[in-house]
Amino acid sequence: MEGLIFYWISWMVWIMATFFMARTNKYRFLLSAWILCLVIMSPLTVNILNFEIGIAVLFLLASLYVFAGRLKKLSKLYFLFCTFILMMAYVTFHLFELFDPVWVIFSREWMLSVLMVYMAVLLQKNRMLRLPLxxxxxxxxxFLYAFILKSFSFPYTIGSLAFLDIMAISISLSSLWIAVHWTVKYIEANFKHFEREKQKLS
Known part of the structure; x- marks a missing residue:
């Protein structure tokens, strides 16, 4: 069922933001409301210039451009350059899948998600910028893939529930990568502290 992964992960994040984040956290209400709006908009589509577009994706796009606009000039330019590379990787994967589907031997959602996360890790050192990237x-x-398909008269919905599933998996994998990295750094810091204390006592 398309959208199941997206809904499952979205509700998990919403529950964590609503019930487990500190009430003093200024992003708590904003994150909860943002996710709720995204979930509500996810099944809705609108026709713009003969393109069927998911309203949730338009909402996401507006939010991300606002975020990118607040970055410093050099960071903004590099961020947009990285998004261009990921955009081309995303389209290339879909075109290969369309014209030569034999090589897609595993779940396309997971293959594309792993590709996006791997490229984001290679391109962006700032771990928190990888998610919006x-x-x-x-x-x-x-959008680019839809434009290409339109030239072949293939129908395609931009930002469908299947797309939201891919993004949800990608964000989850990237968040897991960040959590593992922080855990390793925390263990290393505590181990070094333990070693120093041990040397003082000896």
Whole structure:
């Protein structure tokens, strides 16, 4: 069922933001409301210039451009450059899948998600910028892929529930990568502290 992964992960994040984040956290209400709006908009589509576009993707796109606009000048330019590379990777994967589907030997959602996360890790050292990078690269890739398919008269919905599933998996994998990295750094810091204390006592 398309959208199941997206809904499952979205509700998990919403529950964590609503009930487990500190009430003093200024992003708590904003994150909860943002996810709720995204879930509500996800099944809705609108026709713009003969393109069927998911309203949730338009909402995501607007949010991401606002975020990118607040970055410093050099960071903004590099961020947009990275989104262009991810956009091309996203479109290339879909075109290979369309014209030569034999090589897609595993689930396309997981293969594309792993590709997006891997490229985001290679391109962006700032771990917190990887999440919006994946989303913006994927959304722009959706628009470009739809334009290409239109030239072949193939129908395609930009930002469908299947696309939201891919983005949800990608964000989850990237978040897991960040959590593992932080855990390793925390263990290393505590181990070094333990070693120093041990040397003082000896």
């Amino acid at each position: 994946i989303l913006l690269g994927g959304i722009q890739g959706e």
